[in-house]
Amino acid sequence: MGELTSAPAPPVGEDDHVRGSGPEAVVYLDLGCPHCAASWPRLARLDLRLCFRHFPLAGKHRRAAALHGAAEAAGLQSEDAFWSMVDAIYADHGHQDDPHLWERARALGLELDRFERDRRSAAVAARVRQDFEGGIRAGLVATPTAFAAGERITGEGIQDSLAILARD
Amino acid sequence: MIEPGSPAPDFTLRDQDLEKVSLGNFAGRRVVLCFYPGDFSPVCSDQLSIYQEVLEEVRARGAELVGISVDSPFVHRAFREQLGLEMPLLSDFHPKGRVSGAYGAYRSDRGFDNRSLVLVGPDGTVEWSYASPSDREIPGANLIFDALER
Secondary structure, eight states, X not given: OXXXXXXXXOOOOTTSEEEOOSSEEEEEEOTTOHHHHHHXXXXXXXXXXXXXXXXXXXXXXXXXXXXXXXXXXXXXXXXXXXXXXXXXXXXXXXXXXXXXXXXXXXXXXXXXXXXXXXXXXXXXXXHHHHHHHHHHHTTOOSSSEEEETTEEEESTTHHHHHHHHHHO | XXXXXXXXXXXXXXXXXXXXXXXXXXXXXXEEEEEOSOTTOHHHHHHHHHHHHTHHHHHHTTEEEEEEESSOHHHHHHHHXXXXXXXXXEEOTTTTTHHHHHXXXXXXXXTEEOSEEEEXXXXXXXXXXXXXXXXXXXXXXXXXXXXXXX
16 A cells, blocks of 8 residues: 655656756656646757656546556666657657557567566556555646646646756 | 644534444544535535545544535435545534534534544544535545555
8 A cells, every 4th residue: 555645756766767867857747637748748858858758648538547557667778768759759649459469569669568467566556556656646637747846836837837847 | 614633522423324433433543524515516526536546545544534415314315426436525514513613613504514524543632633624625635645644
């Protein structure tokens, strides 16, 4: 039973998915969320040390769990593959079914059997849940939500707020 | 908003399946009453989706979570199905907002419930209550766990 009482968002650790350099931004995203998909193209290009945290809401986005499992499973083969899978999911957000995930995995050169096994594994689900529970404890109620420069920023326009941070 | 230490007003309301549910059904357990403005609204959908994700943990702490709004049981049923909700949704439909009003959670000027949470203890006493400052602000699930573990 996880701890879920209020706590600040966990600091970036070795377990986290981190890409880029510059000011640090911890961003909670739902790979099934259209607002996150709309924010991602600009968000992903900002000069930031971007930490990706999982925050899937299955009730609102029925494929959220499968999409996060796919990203995490890709990440078990390489950290680059994690980010490429995230990019690929957001870049073609209308295609979220299993065959679309297999197609992405093939395009990234992943070992398909391993990908298929990992994405459904308890370990991957636990890794996703770990991020989710950290977000719950920090009071998250929507995606995308970023923690950066001591502030919390929520909503589809977070990429614009983070762009200001990236320029400073 | 009803204050901690007050006796929780008893009620009997229909759930999404038209079954009668009373506060007394939860006697001996803790129950979190989640008053919310309306089924299918974007903010309420976010709120109840979040709570669904932690429902197992709420129950693991010996508590139940129940949604209450002025929507009809039939709308509740459709809303539960759409979001995959497992918590009961109670209909304060007629007389409209009577139960919510007894808890100080009904907005008579707007005709729907203020977004509010009430934790009722095993003996029927209010242990904690929270009213959102605005319709658009969702109380995070962390607040429920803070209340359950105080």
